[in-house]
Amino acid sequence: MIPDLASRVHDHSYRVDPIIRTLLDTDFYKFLMLQMIWKLKPDVHATFGLHNRSGAVRLADCIDEKELTAQLDHARSLRFQKNELIWLAGNSFYGRTKIFEPGFLEYLGDFRLPPYQLSRRNGEFELRFEGLWRETTMWEVPALAILNELRARSAMFRMGRFELDVLYARAKAKLWSKVERLRILAREGPLKISDFGTRRRHGFLWQRWCIEALREGVGEALIGTSNVKHAMDLGLEAIGTNAHELPMVYAALAENDAALREAPFTVLEDWSRLYDGNLLVLLPDTFGTTNFLKAAPDWAADWTGARPDSKPPIEGAEELIDWWKARGRDPGQKLIVLSDGMTIDSIEASVRHLRGRAQVSIGWGTNLTNDFAGCVPHGADVDVMPPSLVCKVIEVEGRPAVKLSDNPAKFLGPKDEIARYERVFGYQPGVWRQA
Numbered sequence: 543m544i545p546d547l548a549s550r551v552h553d554h555s556y557r558v559d560p561i562i563r564t565l566l567d568t569d570f571y572k573f574l575m576l577q578m579i580w581k582l583k584p585d586v587h588a589t590f591g592l593h594n595r596s597g598a599v600r601l602a603d604c605i606d607e608k609e610l611t612a613q614l615d616h617a618r619s620l621r622f623q624k625n626e627l628i629w630l631a632g633n634s635f636y637g638r639t640k641i642f643e644p645g646f647l648e649y650l651g652d653f654r655l656p657p658y659q660l661s662r663r664n665g666e667f668e669l670r671f672e673g674l675w676r677e678t679t680m681w682e683v684p685a686l687a688i689l690n691e692l693r694a695r696s697a698m699f700r701m702g703r704f705e706l707d708v709l710y711a712r713a714k715a716k717l718w719s720k721v722e723r724l725r726i727l728a729r730e731g732p733l734k735i736s737d738f739g740t741r742r743r744h745g746f747l748w749q750r751w752c753i754e755a756l757r758e759g760v761g762e763a764l765i766g767t768s769n770v771k772h773a774m775d776l777g778l779e780a781i782g783t784n785a786h787e788l789p790m791v792y793a794a795l796a797e798n799d800a801a802l803r804e805a806p807f808t809v810l811e812d813w814s815r816l817y818d819g820n821l822l823v824l825l826p827d828t829f830g831t832t833n834f835l836k837a838a839p840d841w842a843a844d845w846t847g848a849r850p851d852s853k854p855p856i857e858g859a860e861e862l863i864d865w866w867k868a869r870g871r872d873p874g875q876k877l878i879v880l881s882d883g884m885t886i887d888s889i890e891a892s893v894r895h896l897r898g899r900a901q902v903s904i905g906w907g908t909n910l911t912n913d914f915a916g917c918v919p920h921g922a923d924v925d926v927m928p929p930s931l932v933c934k935v936i937e938v939e940g941r942p943a944v945k946l947s948d949n950p951a952k953f954l955g956p957k958d959e960i961a962r963y964e965r966v967f968g969y970q971p972g973v974w975r976q977a
C-alpha cells in the first residue's frame with residue numbers, strides 16, 4: 543500500500559531517506575546487457591560520466607554534496623538479496639525461463655556498485671565511474687535516479703504540508719487526465735505501453751503510483767515496466783531492449799576504420815548469441831539511422847523490431863517501415879518501440895498514425911514519472927522541471943567513446959573523434975528531414 547505521499551515527503555525530510563534501496567531498482571535492459579558484457583567482454587574497462595544537457599540548471603546549486611555522497615554511498619552498500627536472485631533465476635522473462643545463466647547469477651551474488659569520483663567545477667557536479675564495464679554500467683540508472691530525486695526533494699523542501707498535498711493532488715490529476723486519453727486510444731485499437739521512467743523519475747514511490755494508476759486505467763494496454771523492482775513487486779512484465787552503450791563501447795574498441803564500420807553489426811551478432819524473439823530489437827541511431835540501415839546486413843531485417851530513439855517518432859518509424867519493405871519484409875509484423883521523450887500528444891499521434899502498419903509499443907519515460915509542470919502551488923515550475931541528465935560511457939580502455947545519434951544535441955565525444963565517426967559511417971545529417 544502506498545502511503546500518503548505528501549505526509550511521507552514531509553515526515554522524511556529530517557533524516558537520510560535512501561533513494562536506492564535495492565539493486566533491482568534499475569532498468570531490466572541493464573541485466574540483459576550486463577549478462578552479455580560479463581560473458582563476452584569481462585575485462586573491458588569503461589568509464590561512465592554524468593552529462594547535464596540542461597545548461598540552465600546547475601545541479602550543485604540545488605543539491606547538497608554531502609547528501610549526494612550519502613545517497614551514492616548507500617547505493618554502494620547494497621547487495622542482491624537471496625530472494626531477488628531466486629526471483630531473477632526462476633521468473634520467466636519474455637516468455638523464456640532461465641534467461642540468466644547460473645554463472646551470471648553467481649556473479650550477481652557478489653556484485654556491488656564500484657567506486658565513484660565526485661568533484662565540482664563551475665557550480666556543476668562532475669560524477670564519474672571508472673573501472674570494469676561489467677561494474678560501471680550498473681551505475682547509470684541509480685546515479686540518475688538519485689540526482690533527479692534529490693533535485694525534486696530540494697524543490698519540495700520548503701513546501702508546507704498542505705502545499706505538498708496540493709502538489710501531489712495536481713500531479714495525480716494531471717497523470718489521470720493522460721490515462722483517460724490513453725483509455726480512448728486503447729478503445730480505438732491496439733495499444734501497448736510500458737513505463738521507462740526510472741532514471742528521470744520524481745521518486746520511487748511516485749513512479750509506483752504512476753505505474754499502478756496506468757494499470758488500473760488502461761489494463762492490458764500496460765504491458766509492463768522497465769523497472770525490475772516494480773515488475774517483481776507488482777507482478778508485471780519486466781520490459782527491456784538494449785542501449786547505445788553497446789555499439790559505443792564496441793566502436794571505441796575497434797582497432798581501425800574498417801572494424802569501426804562493422805562494430806554496430808558485431809554488437810547485433812553477439813546479442814543474438816544470447817537472446818532471441820522479442821529481445822531482438824535493433825537500436826539503429828547510435829551513429830546515425832540512415833547510414834546504419836543502408837549498411838546493415840540483410841539478416842538484421844529479420845530481427846523482430848527496432849527502437850528509433852532520436853528522430854521524431856513518426857519519421858523514425860516511417861524510415862524503418864520503408865527499410866523493411868525495401869528489404870522484402872512485412873512491416874506489419876515488425877515491432878517499433880518508441881521511447882525518446884514521448885508525451886501524451888506524441889503517443890496519440892504516433893499510435894494513430896502507425897496503426898495497422900506496424901506493431902507499436904511505447905516506452906514512456908520522464909513525461910510519465912516526472913511531470914509536475916503546472917502543479918506547484920506558487921507556480922515555480924522551473925524547480926520541478928526535470929533537467930536533461932544522462933550518464934553515458936565516455937571512455938573505453940583509455941580511448942574516447944562517441945555517440946552521434948540523429949539529433950545533434952545528443953552527440954557525445956571529442957570533436958575530432960566525432961568527425962572521424964561521421965566520415966567512417968557516412969553520417970547523413972538531416973537527410974530524413976528533407977523527405
Ligand SMILES: Nc1ncnc2c1ncn2[C@@H]1O[C@H](COP(=O)(O)OP(=O)(O)OP(=O)(O)O)[C@@H](O)[C@H]1O
Nearest residue numbers: 544545550554559560561562563564567746747771
Ligand atoms: N526508494 C525505495 N525503494 C524501494 N522500496 C521503497 C522505496 N521507498 C519506499 N519503499 C517501500 O515502500 C514502502 C513505504 O515506504 P516508506 O519509506 O514510506 O515506509 P516507512 O515505513 O516510512 O519506512 P522508512 O521509514 O524506512 O522510509 C515500504 O515498504 C518501503 O520499503
Ligand SMILES: O=P(O)(O)OC[C@H]1O[C@H](OP(=O)(O)OP(=O)(O)O)[C@H](O)[C@@H]1O
Nearest residue numbers: 738851881882883884906907908932952
Ligand atoms: O521518456 P524519456 O525521458 O526520454 O526516457 C526514455 C529515454 O531514456 C533513454 O535514453 P537517455 O535519455 O538516457 O539517453 P539518450 O537521450 O542519449 O538516448 C532511452 O533511450 C529513452 O530515449
Ligand SMILES: O=C(O)c1cccnc1
Nearest residue numbers: 569571738768782783784
Ligand atoms: O529497455 C529499454 O530500451 C529502455 C528502458 C528504459 C529507458 N530507456 C530504454
